[in-house]
Amino acid sequence: MASDQMKPVAALLLFLNFCMYVIVLGIGGWAVNRAIDHGFVIGYGFKLPAHFSPIYFPMGNAATGFFVTFALLAGVVGVASAIAGINHIRSWNASSLPSAASIATVAWTLTAVAMGFACKEIELEIRNARLRTMEAFLIILTATQLIYIAAIHGAF
Template sequence: MADNLIKPVALLLLLLNLCMYVILAIIGGWALNVAIDRGFIIGPELRLPAHFHPIFFPIGNFATGFFVLFSLIAGVVGIASAMVGFNHLRFWNYESQQPAAALGIVAWALTVLAMGLACQEISFDRRNAKLGTMETFTIILTVTQFFYVLAIRGGRHGPVHVERRGNFA
């Protein structure tokens, strides 16, 4: 009975998370492309600026580089988590639940890390509108991915049947 209620909720959260992780990865890819195109160009006779940041993003502040990189990683792992989640929703058994939950937890942990960097970037101010969208999606994804993991772990599938060989009394 509970599986009949949890499965549609898990599917809805999975579709929502997949769309948001794709958008997160697209905006993160755009930000990385801007940083590569507009980054420092240092000739052989020039010196690095005094406050050179190794991950320089000209569109944000000092937290932007780390935020974008971790958001990209979280986005890619979140998309992989959604693919494994679709497999779990298709079979909806104990064997498919374990990898879906494990990868969902990893995606959630990376999203929490990116959310912490998003909060740091918000506190610094001076950022681009697209980065603000990326921060918002990261914060929302932290919550929805957590509820998705709870939904797929909440569907009880029972113990795995273990086949034993030999005479055991």
């Protein structure tokens, strides 16, 4: 089991990650709401535009839909990871480690996928300040979530 010296480090990273995942969820929710309000209107008698995408986001580029979708998934699983992490930090024993480590690993994996789409979105360049903020948070979260996983395992 990880040493007790890693408990404050893990708790700090857990709090930081939780706050950042909540912010990612807020910005992602805004992006989805805006996409729904300003997306394509398809009804009876309307034809699909030539380059129709079911995940069209009017405020970004071609990667925005995938980026926001995976960012929302990573945010939800990240918050669940924080809840399991709180339980593990409270008890800090070997029996609570597997659940905290497994959900943290899933959250990190989804965050890494979202970070990949963030990098693609940065490469394509056309985006607004909120999307840039979410990109930065996901890039930071990819590193801090991995460090959190190492901290709860006592790998330092």
